[in-house]
Amino acid sequence: xxxxxxxxxxxxxxxxxxxxxxxxxxxxxxxxxxxxxxxxxxxxxxxxxxxxxxxxxxxxxxxxxxxxxxxxxxxxxxxxxxxxxxxxxxxxxxxxxxxxxxxxxxxxxxx
Numbered sequence: 165x166x167x168x169x170x171x172x173x174x175x176x177x178x179x180x181x182x183x184x185x186x187x188x189x190x191x192x193x194x195x196x197x198x199x200x201x202x203x204x205x206x207x208x209x210x211x212x213x214x215x216x217x218x219x220x221x222x223x224x225x226x227x228x229x230x231x232x233x234x235x236x237x238x239x240x241x242x243x244x245x246x247x248x249x250x251x252x253x254x255x256x257x258x259x260x261x262x263x264x265x266x267x268x269x270x271x272x273x274x275x
Contacts, residue, residue, distance in 0.1 A: 173214070180214035183221075186228050187212075201227035 187197050187208075198208045201223040210216050211224055225231050243251075 176214035178214070179221075180212045180216070183216075183224055183228075184212040186230060187224075190228055192228075197224065197227055 187194070190197075192200070194208045194212070195205055198205045201208070201220075203220055203223055207216065207220045208224065211220055216224070222231075225234065
């Protein structure tokens with residue numbers, strides 16, 4: 165499946181199918197994968213349906229030893245200097261007025 169012009173639901177379903185195939189290729193049952201990933205059986209079944217949480221999805225990738233695929237999945241990107249400047253916005257500056265120490269006027273009697 166090419167991921168161009170498809171719905172998020174279709175992409176999630178496809179990723180779930182891929183997790184299932186990877187599990188079967190590793191000769192693991194859903195229960196075995198759940199134990200290996202430290203997840204519930206329900207979390208594994210949800211991931212294979214495409215309704216997994218991101219954390220569960222990653223735990224399954226770790227258990228299936230597929231984390232190296234993440235670099236292809238979402239390559240690390242550097243932010244451009246132009247975008248960085250836009251994100252930082254204008255730098256706030258402190259007021260530059262002189263501070264005056266509080267002093268008692270000489271004519272005022274002290275009580």
